[in-house]
Structure formats: C-alpha cells, structure tokens
Amino acid sequence: MQLVPINASLPGNATLHWHIETSSRAPLNYTQGGPRRHNPQAASRGASSTMDRAALPAAVGPKKKGNVRFAFACAILASMTSILLGYDIGVMSGASLYIQKDLKINDTQLEILMGILNVYSLIGSFAAGRTSDWIGRRFTIVFAAVIFFAGALIMGLSVNYAMLMFGRFVAGIGVGYALMIAPVYTAEVSPASARGFLTSFPEVFINFGILLGYVSNFAFARLSLRLGWRIMLGIGAVPSVLLAFMVLGMPESPRWLVMKGRLADAKVVLAKTSDTPEEAAERLADIKTAAGIPLDLDGDVVTVPKNKGSSEEKRVWKDLILSPTKAMRHILIAGVGIHFFQQSSGIDAVVLYSPRVFKSAGITGDNRLLGTTVAVGATKTVFILVATFLLDRIGRRPLLLSSTGGMIVSLVGLATGLTVISRHPDEKITWAIVLCIFCIMAYVAFFSIGLGPITWVYSSEIFPLHVRALGCSLGVAVNRLTSGVISMTFISLSKAMTIGGAFFLFAGIASFAWVFFFAYLPETRGRTLEDMSSLFGTTATHKQGAAEADDGAGKEKKVEMAATN
Numbered sequence: 001m002q003l004v005p006i007n008a009s010l011p012g013n014a015t016l017h018w019h020i021e022t023s024s025r026a027p028l029n030y031t032q033g034g035p036r037r038h039n040p041q042a043a044s045r046g047a048s049s050t051m052d053r054a055a056l057p058a059a060v061g062p063k064k065k066g067n068v069r070f071a072f073a074c075a076i077l078a079s080m081t082s083i084l085l086g087y088d089i090g091v092m093s094g095a096s097l098y099i100q101k102d103l104k105i106n107d108t109q110l111e112i113l114m115g116i117l118n119v120y121s122l123i124g125s126f127a128a129g130r131t132s133d134w135i136g137r138r139f140t141i142v143f144a145a146v147i148f149f150a151g152a153l154i155m156g157l158s159v160n161y162a163m164l165m166f167g168r169f170v171a172g173i174g175v176g177y178a179l180m181i182a183p184v185y186t187a188e189v190s191p192a193s194a195r196g197f198l199t200s201f202p203e204v205f206i207n208f209g210i211l212l213g214y215v216s217n218f219a220f221a222r223l224s225l226r227l228g229w230r231i232m233l234g235i236g237a238v239p240s241v242l243l244a245f246m247v248l249g250m251p252e253s254p255r256w257l258v259m260k261g262r263l264a265d266a267k268v269v270l271a272k273t274s275d276t277p278e279e280a281a282e283r284l285a286d287i288k289t290a291a292g293i294p295l296d297l298d299g300d301v302v303t304v305p306k307n308k309g310s311s312e313e314k315r316v317w318k319d320l321i322l323s324p325t326k327a328m329r330h331i332l333i334a335g336v337g338i339h340f341f342q343q344s345s346g347i348d349a350v351v352l353y354s355p356r357v358f359k360s361a362g363i364t365g366d367n368r369l370l371g372t373t374v375a376v377g378a379t380k381t382v383f384i385l386v387a388t389f390l391l392d393r394i395g396r397r398p399l400l401l402s403s404t405g406g407m408i409v410s411l412v413g414l415a416t417g418l419t420v421i422s423r424h425p426d427e428k429i430t431w432a433i434v435l436c437i438f439c440i441m442a443y444v445a446f447f448s449i450g451l452g453p454i455t456w457v458y459s460s461e462i463f464p465l466h467v468r469a470l471g472c473s474l475g476v477a478v479n480r481l482t483s484g485v486i487s488m489t490f491i492s493l494s495k496a497m498t499i500g501g502a503f504f505l506f507a508g509i510a511s512f513a514w515v516f517f518f519a520y521l522p523e524t525r526g527r528t529l530e531d532m533s534s535l536f537g538t539t540a541t542h543k544q545g546a547a548e549a550d551d552g553a554g555k556e557k558k559v560e561m562a563a564t565n
Helices: 040-046 065-079 082-103 107-135 137-156 161-189 192-199 201-220 225-234 237-247 254-259 263-273 277-291 310-322 326-344 347-351 354-360 366-394 396-423 430-449 451-462 465-520 538-550
Strands: 004-010 014-020
Touching (some): 065 192, 082 107, 082 137, 082 161, 082 201, 082 237, 082 354, 082 366, 107 137, 107 161, 107 465, 137 161, 137 225, 161 192, 161 201, 161 465, 192 201, 192 366, 192 451, 201 366, 263 277, 277 465, 326 347, 347 354, 354 366, 354 430, 366 430, 396 430, 396 451
Antiparallel strands (some): 004 014
C-alpha cells in the first residue's frame, strides 16, 4: 500500500502529518512530539543540515492523561533517590560549622571532608552501570537507598574524624548509584512528549534535598555542640528507608526488559507510559532494533542476540571510548562536557559553602547565616520547578544558553561585591552587601532554571541504548569528580586568590561553557531516545538506512547509531 498523507489542523497553527503504510511494519511519522521511524528518503533530503533537523516540534495529541500520570509517578519515585545527594550537600553546609568546632579540625581537613563524598561517589557511579544492566534499574535504586542508609547512620554515630570519613565513603557510594540510575530510568520510562519534564525531576529532588538539609541545619542548630551536627547527619537515613519501600511498587524500565528478551512485560509498561498506542508500538520497535532483536520476532520471552561474556563489554568500550565514530565522539563529548561545566562553574562553592560566602559578604551570627542559606535553598527549589514546565515548551538550548548567560552576569556581580567588601574590612558597605546577596540568589535561580536540570536531561537522552549505561556513568563520574575538586579546594582557592577572585574564575569558566553549549549541543526536544542519531550522525545514519533498504529486507530498521558498526 502506498503512503497516505492525512493533514489535520491543530491549535496554534500547527499541522499534524500522519504517514501510514500497512506493509512490513510501516513507519509512523510524527512531526510533533511523538517518535518517528527513520525514512531513508526523508533522511537524504534532510542530511544537509543537522541543525535544521533539530527544529523544535510541538506536543502531539491526543494524549492519554492517565498514561502521563503513570509515567509522572514513576519518575517521581525514581528521582527521589536524588534527595540523598541534595540533603547531604545542604546539611553539610551548616553542620560543617559545628563539626569543625567539635572535632577541632583545620580548614584543609574540613574541605576534604566536605568534598570527598563526591570522589567516593565515582565508585558507585561506575558500578551502577553494570549493576543496573544485571539486576535492573528498579532494584539498583533500592540498592542505592540501602547503601546511603548505612552511610548516614555511620556519620550520625561518628565519634571522631576517621569514623566520619568512613561514613562519607559509604554514603558516597550510595549517592553515586543514585545519581546514575535516576535519570536513566526516568528517560527510559518517559514518553518523548514529556521526557524533558520528567527527566528534570532528579535535579528537582536534589534541590528539594538541599532545602531539607538547610532546614535541618536551622532546626537543630540550637542543640548542644556534640549532639546537633550528629542529628543533622543521622536523620538523613530516614528518607532512604521510605524510598526503598516505595520503589518496589514501580515497574521495570521497558528498555531493560527488552534487553532481557521480556517483550510481553515491556509491552505492558510501554502501554502504560506512552501517549498513544501507536507510540507504544513505535517505541517497542525502536528498542528492539537498538537491542538487535528482529522486528518480526515476537513473543512473551525471546532470545536477545548478543555476544557473550567479555566480548560484549569490549564492544561497548570500543564503540564509546576506544574507537568511536565521529558521531559517537560528538555524543560522548557533549554528554561529558555538559557535566563538567555544570560543576566547574562554581555551584558547589555557593551551595556547599553558602554560610562562609555570606559571612564574607558581611552577614554575621549562626542564626542569620543559616537562615539566609534557607532562602538560597528555597530560591533554588522554586526555580527548578519553573524549569520543569519550560523544558518541553521552550527546548533545551534556549534555556541552557540563557541560564548560563545569567550565571555569568551573577558571578561577575558577586565577585565584584566580595572584592569591594574584602578591601574595606573595617567598613560596612551596604550596597556591596546587597549586591552579593542579590547575585547569590540570581546565580542559583539561573542555574536551577537551565544548566542544573538540563545537564541530567540531556546526558540521559543522547547516548544509544547499548552504551547508555556506560555513557551515563562516565557523565556522572565527571560530574562528581569536578564537584569534588571544587569542594575540596574552594577554601584554599579563596585564600590564595581572595574569595572575590575565586568567583571571577568561575565566571570565566562559565563563559567558556556558554561557547561550548552554543557550538556543540544540538536541540533534542521531542526526539525519541532512538532518534538521536539524526542529530549527531545524519549522514552515516542515512547511508546505513539506505543500505538496509537495498538489502530487500522488507522492513525498515531504525539505526540506533552509526557507531554500532
């Protein structure tokens, strides 16, 4: 049967184009929101310009509201693991004031204590990739919660610096697991039309955790020196227990189910999380192609063709790291680069050391310092909620570029105010104090509305299926390592080049980040996870698609990525 075009007018002067073909798993093409099967002829017409193919599609309709709600609930439960990291960041910013007094440690020991959890989390982030492929995404989340629970208890019961550092080690592994698995699961369970909204949830809960940590600091600051900080840290075990039990009610990721050959279970999950039945079928076909399962192979449980043992792992490392194609190298640099710039632009210096920064800005007294940090946490939380509603309406690139631009201006203003105050230590310069407070609030607001959530959304959606676990693990590893370096050097850096100079440095790094984002990151809004090849490797994708058509297979295969050759 020939392709039959049907044009239907939609609100907002948009037009929905359907192409329906009955032979051999025909491609269903949506120009808006929903997924589209690769068409070799269309690819050849569009291969000349990657950016043109990144035009922002609007949301497809009609949608099943119940399905979106189900995906919404799954995303919330998975993303709650991010509370673990957020709470640790927030609570350590205030607890550090009392830990240093109680344990009598110096600034170097303190900054190592503050940032070492990020380095320890590297172990968890790398292990999470293999663990999630082995036991599934859902049980990996439970495992992360159990590990963090143990770490929080050890920190809360610490009697000396060494025991506290061991608690940080255990909690760090749990955080690494949580940071890797939450965005991966959410991206894999979300329909394309709401993926940006849902995949931003991990960053939402990081901010909510930070706010809880700040509130915990303020609430327990009036307790005795020996008891206060221990309760602040130990109470972090509570959310991990609740999380472990709630996650058991979640379905498994449909992509993991397909990778294990459990097609019937995957169909059930896809039917519950897709906007339309057509999209569910489309997503299943895309995942089967990416997993190497023939499109005409069906059944409740099928055998997934793959190499056994270490050869499969070697292929993943070869495709992504050792011998990547140009398209795969672009994806890797984009996914790792956005994580690097998220942390190197100084967010942890502001959030983790906010009491010290506010003290440098002229605010004195523990209650005032901790109360002001609560305002920082509230600002971050409000603006991250705003961002979740803009990601799938405005797109990733506009939010990312405007966010980074606002961060640059805010960092320059903060650095200027701190420099003026530090050069006049005996004077109270009101305008400089007001400028510092305003710029800190503006900085966390701009970060939360763009670079904060988009980093997790973008990196979780661009990697092809067979390298996604490793790719996301590498991104998280770079994120945590960079965060650890900033956290463990900020006090020393501010002493070496003044605190104002440190923020001028962060402003310079943020400027480089803006250029990188503008030149290297294409728009991904509305694309299916298996459709990213058209953004990063159009020409190669087209050639392989054409070759498959010439083979006379009688069906069209979507190419997960040219790098899979």
